[in-house]
Amino acid sequence: MDTQNPSVHPHARTRPTGKNHPPRSARANTHPSGITHEVFRHTSRFTVVGNHLAQHPELSGLAIGLGVHIQSLPTGARVDIKTLAARFPEGPTRIAAALRELEAHGYLRRIRERTESGRIVTRTVSCNQPGRHRDHGDRPDEPGPAARRTAEPQKKPARRALPAVPKPAYISPALLRTATDVLAELRREDPRLLLSATDAEHLAPGVVAWLERDLTPSAVRHALTGDLPAEPLHRPAALLAHRLTAQLPPPPPYRAPEPAPSVRHPLRNCDTCDRAFRSPEPGLCRDCREPGPPGVPPV
Secondary structure, three states: OOOOOOOOOOOOOOOOOOOOOOOHHHHHOOOOOOOOOOOOOOOOOOOOOOHHHHOOOOOOHHHHHHHHHHHHOOOOOOOOHHHHHHHOOOOHHHHHHHHHHHHHOOOEEEEEEEOOOOOEEEEEEEOOOOOOOOOOOOOOOOOOHHHHHHHOOOOOOOOOOOOOOOOOOOOOHHHHHHHHHHHHOHHHHOHHHOOOHHHHHHHHHHHHHHHOOOOOHHHHHHHHHOOOOOOOOOOHHHHHHHHHHHOOOOOOOOOOOOOOOOOOOOEEEOOOOOOEEEOOOOOOOHHHHOOOOOOOOOO
16 A cells, blocks of 8 residues: 555645745755745845846846946946946956947947037946937936827827919909909819818919919819819818919910000180180190291291
8 A cells, every 4th residue: 555656646735824834945955956046125225137138148247247237326427448447357458348248239328419518528328128218308217208208199290281372473452352252262163172261371372373364263263173083182272272383374465555545635716816726725826826937927
């Protein structure tokens, strides 16, 4: 009865009840060839370091040690090669090589900045999680840009500017008012051409340029609403701006101004010879004003 069956799996041990856990020394005996940790909780003067640094597979031991040391320093501490070489027994050459390792793997960043006096200085930034960056102006206790973006309300994207429209030679108030009326009446031709006040203000100078070229408001309206596409118009103001520019008619032909009509003065009678003549004022006729040679009677 005392013989054990070798095919039967050993039964798992029952966990001790209550707080009667086996001592650490007893648990340490289960792994005699590995390391045993005596862990006590830190309450002050400690630094949280990620295992990605402490157990980095490519960094040297000196680089890992320097990385942990730098992360434990307060903000503003000097971490240049001269200061670190004075702190550790390794020389400046090995210290510099270890810093280059940390910089290559993203644990250190060097930023060149210009001070208010114009001097160029180099700032060293220690990254406890490489690949995650915070703006230089942020404090460590402030949320990063990603957190602020999630907290702040999403801003509407900026509206795209409308295409340019032709510029008239002179914008008279009467033509501008007519152009605005033309744009407001486009929705009667097609409901898709409903424009906002901002869009109408942008397009009105282009309509004035058409009216300056001897086109009637109905002709401008027909040019803007004719042969519209069948699909929905997402930006009707942009379509109208394009038509105002692409289909702008040429200026009207030059017409010489008509000569002023000749003035016909009323007929009057000469005060001397009673001849009829045209003059703006009563008086003498031309012959009486300008008598001929002596002895020659006036005609």
